[in-house]
Amino acid sequence: MPIATSNFLVPNFTLVFELIAFLIVLGVIGWTVLPFLNKALTERQDQIRGELEAADKAKADAEDADAERRSELEEARRHAREIVAQANSTADQVASSAQTRAQAEYDRIVQSADVEIAAARQTAVHEVTARVGEVVLAAAERVIGREIQAADHQDLINEAVAAISAEAESGTTADSSGVTR
């Protein structure tokens, strides 16, 4: 049984019809399919390009906003540092002023107390010396058995009182200086 009855390397008229068939396919694909496909591809490319541009713009906006936020944050920090520094300075001034005022008040109170103490002591000395004179006269009357007129012995009394006062004064001065210190 013959396997091949014709030379398969020799073309025949089928070639023409197959070429016509291909040309029809080429025409349909080339004129009706590929333009639509290219249009869809172009639209998608434009769409993607637009989305990329929008994304780039959004990214740039975000970067600008971030930079602005950083700037404002830095400004706020700087402002806060200034406020804190100013507050510290004010606090130092207030503390210093309060300390000065307190020291002055303390000194005034101490001085006033010293004066009052000295006056009280002086008053007490005067009272004591006056009382001492009376006591001395009363004691003297009992000793000598007669009334002693204060007017008659005023000089003696005054001398004694003066001596006591002077002694008392010297003690007062010594105490006052010790308090003041």
Next chain:
Amino acid sequence: MSLGQSLMGIHGLVADISVGDHVTQQVLGQKIDADLLWSTIAAGIITIALGLMVRRRATAGVPGKVQLAWEMVVTSTQNQVETTIGPRGARIVPLAVTLFVFILICNFFTVIGLGATYDVLLPPAADINLPLALALFVILLVHISSIRARGIVGYVKHYVAQPFPIFLFPFNFFINLVEELAKPVTLALRLFGNLLSGGLMLALLAFLVQWKLGVIPVGGVLFIVFDPVWKIFDLAIGVIQAFIFALLTILYFDTAMSNDH
């Protein structure tokens, strides 16, 4: 000894592989291979149907699988043309795309049947007519493009003024003539030979079914194992050959439209 006779008597088997025999009809007084022509028309219809399906559903949004496949072919071809020829090669894209898809679908017919005369749809590229028709058409367009790009004088000069000095123009012309004649022949035979050999391998595998050792169908088992493997291989061959045909078309246009002599 013919190719068909050499395939006979393998291990005592009777091979009935016919190469080049087709169902013929007379059209306009010429003999045509009707089975091949119907296969070609079927491939054309499938190509057009896929194209029209994409045209109807083409969207700039998320593409479907068919549109995605078309877009992949189109963008790959556009990139190849842009890289090889540049912007002026944009007119070649439809031709290259159509060639690739059409030849690819033709080649996929190989895996439908059992090879050679047992095929349901003969792979059209496994016959010399379709590859040669496509190659001649491509080469014709290449020469037309060459004339448009260089002008008549430049076109003629291209064949007589290189590669040797112009006073050796007979040699130049002879060398260039051989080269130009070889282009369609090699372009056609490359596709045809690969597809024919793939079909013959499938046919030989089909004949293994006759091989039995006693009642054991050794050939049938081998056929069941190797037929799918070879068909997968043929699918890859079909894709590669379609790609090579389209790529060589682009390269031929590049050579024809180039100003370098």
